[in-house]
Structures are given as structure tokens and as C-alpha cells.
Amino acid sequence: MPPRPSTLIAELSYQCPLHCPYCSNPLDIGDEHYRDELATEDWLRAFNEARELGVLQLALTGGEPMLRRDLVELCAGARDAGLYSSLITAGTLFTRERAEALKSAGLDHVQISIQSPNAEDNDRIAGNRSFAKKIAAARAARELDFPLTINCVLHRHNLDRIDELLDLTLDLGAQRLELANTQYYGWAVPNQQALMPSWDQLRRAEQSVQRFRELVGPRVDVLWVLPDFYEELPKPCMGGWGSTAMVVAPNGDVLPCQAASTIPGLEPANLRERSLAWIWTESDAFNLFRGTDWMQEPCRTCPLARQEIDRGGCRCQALRLAGDAAATDPVCRFSPHHGRVVAARESAQTDELVYRTMKRRARA
Amino acid sequence: MTRPRLVTGARLRYDEVREEHVLLIPEGVVRLNPTAAQVLELCDGERSLDDIAGTLSVRYDGADVRDDVHELIDAMAQRGLVVDAA
Numbered sequence: 226m227p228p229r230p231s232t233l234i235a236e237l238s239y240q241c242p243l244h245c246p247y248c249s250n251p252l253d254i255g256d257e258h259y260r261d262e263l264a265t266e267d268w269l270r271a272f273n274e275a276r277e278l279g280v281l282q283l284a285l286t287g288g289e290p291m292l293r294r295d296l297v298e299l300c301a302g303a304r305d306a307g308l309y310s311s312l313i314t315a316g317t318l319f320t321r322e323r324a325e326a327l328k329s330a331g332l333d334h335v336q337i338s339i340q341s342p343n344a345e346d347n348d349r350i351a352g353n354r355s356f357a358k359k360i361a362a363a364r365a366a367r368e369l370d371f372p373l374t375i376n377c378v379l380h381r382h383n384l385d386r387i388d389e390l391l392d393l394t395l396d397l398g399a400q401r402l403e404l405a406n407t408q409y410y411g412w413a414v415p416n417q418q419a420l421m422p423s424w425d426q427l428r429r430a431e432q433s434v435q436r437f438r439e440l441v442g443p444r445v446d447v448l449w450v451l452p453d454f455y456e457e458l459p460k461p462c463m464g465g466w467g468s469t470a471m472v473v474a475p476n477g478d479v480l481p482c483q484a485a486s487t488i489p490g491l492e493p494a495n496l497r498e499r500s501l502a503w504i505w506t507e508s509d510a511f512n513l514f515r516g517t518d519w520m521q522e523p524c525r526t527c528p529l530a531r532q533e534i535d536r537g538g539c540r541c542q543a544l545r546l547a548g549d550a551a552a553t554d555p556v557c558r559f560s561p562h563h564g565r566v567v568a569a570r571e572s573a574q575t576d577e578l579v580y581r582t583m584k585r586r587a588r589a
Numbered sequence: 590m591t592r593p594r595l596v597t598g599a600r601l602r603y604d605e606v607r608e609e610h611v612l613l614i615p616e617g618v619v620r621l622n623p624t625a626a627q628v629l630e631l632c633d634g635e636r637s638l639d640d641i642a643g644t645l646s647v648r649y650d651g652a653d654v655r656d657d658v659h660e661l662i663d664a665m666a667q668r669g670l671v672v673d674a675a
Contacts, residue, residue: 309613372598443669
């Protein structure tokens, strides 16, 4: 038996009023098969099956989950199933009225994304005038006594505003701040050159975070992780393939991570046809990179014996940088392809962004 | 710490699947041993630390649990999971 999952990531819809150029959604979000979204009953069944499997945390995300008209019903279903629910939203549709309905339905926690603490920058990066609505949403969440997380994806164009972002977090009364350095999946891939930060920016930001933590203490939990491309050893993607989380796409495809649909030959099982328990324990997609038997060199004889710690790193990154999803993640300094990571962080020069869109066929 | 309570959004529950007590927090799970779960159940923002220790002491045949209760609540407060309601 594989370990039990603790998290279900429910991507309710890939539709979103924002156009962030680092969105983790797949590049083909505009394709027909993703528009065929699951019905309310499918999700409610999934929540109950998830709890029976051991899931405790539910992330209601997207795209923009607030675009689902049955969101209140889904929150009530999550509560009835015994799951702790988090709404991961851009905030533009999180009005006081809808927030009250979600609160009554049992929603536990609200996470609001901010693209930059500066209104103009926020709207430019989001490709949408959204800053004022986000701030109003954050205040509505706190007035209703929701625990509030502010999330900001960091990159070259906003890292220098980290102090403003920390101040804003305090002002909004958030108890968590997720500083998510851009991961190069989904829409961040065609924008990698334009988003990659410099070492200096990262170092200054890290110092700011450190000062803030000392000043504010445990009142605000600040999550800060150095981006993969500046590491010499890989991170265990999703805590290990098929070991902690399940991701359900809007059409019911179930995968071990948000980016796994890019792996050729990986056929996701669908929620409409199979139970979550079957998908977790039996499906090819979840078993493909479980454990350590699938590993190649240099992982197989890792000189640091870190197979169980790093889990070979990220499969999607291995695919993209080494051309093989079963290779060692090239972030690892022992990977024969590590030079590509070094080259990427040393060569970020362009400022041109490719905006997220649901129009067909983006260029990859 | 005068009158401890769980931080906003934290929820205690028993996980029937793994048969253990857990504290659910935004995007996280803290596994608890049965004693810690009992202490946190009493952190309601009304009781003082001495009230909590007293209530538990009765359950454990009058044993002096004050130091253990203080230690646990201090550790939880340092992680931001318990705050002062006072």
C-alpha cells in the first residue's frame, strides 16, 4: 500500500479574469477537453472519497474557483465530508456578500493572490485592473474572521518591492504570507527569460524576510523558499510522486502534480470513470515514479544517499531540461544536465511577457 | 499567556482514518498525541493556564501537570498555533 494522501487540490475551473504570465495551469487551458467541467455531484463524491482515503486538506483552486456557481454548495460538501477547506482566489470576485455565503457554508480559510504590493505593477503583471478589488477582498475576509493568507508569486519584476509587500501583509491582518518564487512550469516556461531574478534580488529579499520574522514573530507565518534554479540539490516535488497529494483538473483528470499533464505517455485516470481510491493505489499515473525503483543514474547510486529525501526532484523539470521525465532533476549538481540550470540563471535578459489566455494554441 | 485560545482558523479533530488527533490549520496538519489534544481542547480563550492544568489534574487523579501544560502551550504559541485571548 502506498502512503495515504493528505491533500486534494481541486482545480475547479481554468477560467480566470487574470492573465498572469507565470500561471501554473497548462498552456492548453483553452482546449475543448478542459471546458467540459465536472458536475457538482462529481466533486461532492470526490470530497467524500478523498476523506475516506485520508485526505484532510482541500484546496479549492483554478483558474479562479469563484467562477464556479456551485462554490457555496461545494464548500458545504467539503465541510460535511470533514475536510479543511481553503479557497485559493485572485480575490476580484470575493465580495462581502459572497464571502458571507461561503463563511456560512463552512469555508475554513481564504488565500488571496497579490501580483505586487504596488497597484500599477499588480495590474500590469495580472493583465487586469484588479489591485483595489484584491485589497477589498482581503479586508472582507478579515472582517468575517477568516484566517487570511496572502500569496505573491515572486520574480524579477516584483522582488524589489518585498518590503512593501511585508508591510501590506501586516496592514491587511494576514496570518500567513506565501512568498512563492516562480516555478518554471505552465505559463512560466515561455516567460522564463523575462521572470528569472538575479542573485542580488533574491539575497536582498531573503534578508528582508529575515528582518520581518525577527520583528513580527509567530503572528505572521512567512513562507520563503529559494527558487529551484538557485539550488544545487533538488526538492522532492509534491513531497514525492504520489505520496501526499492528488490534483484534480477541471475535467476530472487526476494527476500527482499540477504540471504532470506535460509528461508524454502519462495517461491520467478520470474521476468520472474511477474512484479516487483506485486512482491513488492502482493507476499507472500515480505508480509511475513512486518509490525509488524507477530511478536512473546518478540518482540510483546517489553519492549523498538522498534518494528518499530528494525523490529524484521534479519529474516535469527533468523532462523539460534533460528531455526525459525519469532522469535526475537537472537542478541537482550531479546531473549531467546541471549546466542548463546554471546557464538559465545566468542569462535572463528579456523583459517581454507572454500573457495567460484561454485562446487556443499558445506558443510553447 | 493569560487565557490561551487556538489561533483563528485552527480546528481540532479526530482523524478516523489514521486514528489520531490532529490540529487542522490553513494548508497544514499538526499531529497530536492524546494528551496534547486534551490540553488544546481546553484552550477556549476563557480558561486560564491554571484552570486548564486544574481540569486536567482532576482527570489524572490529582497529578501535578502544571509544568507540562505550560511547556506545551508555550511551544504551540511559538509556532503561532495558540494565541492569548486576553
